Amino acid sequence: MALTLFARRPEPVEAPAPEPWPEIGETWKPEGVNIAQRYYNQAHAVVLVYTTDDGPSGTYYSVACLGCHYATAKDGKRTYNTRYGLADAATVANEHATACRALPRDIPARPDDDTVRERVHAWVRGARRRDGDTQLWVSDLDLIRLTLQRSNDWIVDVLKQLVVDEPEILRVERSQYSDYVSYYARRLPEN
Numbered sequence: 001m002a003l004t005l006f007a008r009r010p011e012p013v014e015a016p017a018p019e020p021w022p023e024i025g026e027t028w029k030p031e032g033v034n035i036a037q038r039y040y041n042q043a044h045a046v047v048l049v050y051t052t053d054d055g056p057s058g059t060y061y062s063v064a065c066l067g068c069h070y071a072t073a074k075d076g077k078r079t080y081n082t083r084y085g086l087a088d089a090a091t092v093a094n095e096h097a098t099a100c101r102a103l104p105r106d107i108p109a110r111p112d113d114d115t116v117r118e119r120v121h122a123w124v125r126g127a128r129r130r131d132g133d134t135q136l137w138v139s140d141l142d143l144i145r146l147t148l149q150r151s152n153d154w155i156v157d158v159l160k161q162l163v164v165d166e167p168e169i170l171r172v173e174r175s176q177y178s179d180y181v182s183y184y185a186r187r188l189p190e191n
Helices: 086-099 113-127 138-148 152-165
Strands: 034-040 046-051 062-065 134-136 170-174 181-185
Touching (some): 034 086, 046 138, 062 086, 113 152, 152 170
Antiparallel strands (some): 170 181
């Protein structure tokens, strides 16, 4: 009788190994993204902690789930320095992985250059406002970098070309003190 009260727990299921790319036999490493940590959710979908750049104030991290469409790069609870450091991003990823039950999706396919170029152009056009020019940061694209799969240099080259091709949509401003370049989506025209 006493033995029936203590039911055996099932053996823990071992998480599957990260899926390698068939062409190169390595774990998935999208261009423009450095993956710092991987977590498995309850259904073995991967939750990634990644960075796209070493910023001037340090390295910032984003979190994305490859099962559901969860992605975050900023802590809404803070008022100053809302971007995640590695420890904070790891905590958020672990909490999401613990609660998420989404099944694994396929690894996002690398889109062709024209598709990514059009997404960046659409992002610039969508940033335009009626009240003034809007400063654009390449880091604003961090949440969709797993689908863009391009380096910061590639994205900056697209922005430079857009400045030349459509100066009424995007302008560039160079710092007088350094080589720093800022991009601004131009104000929408008045009707």
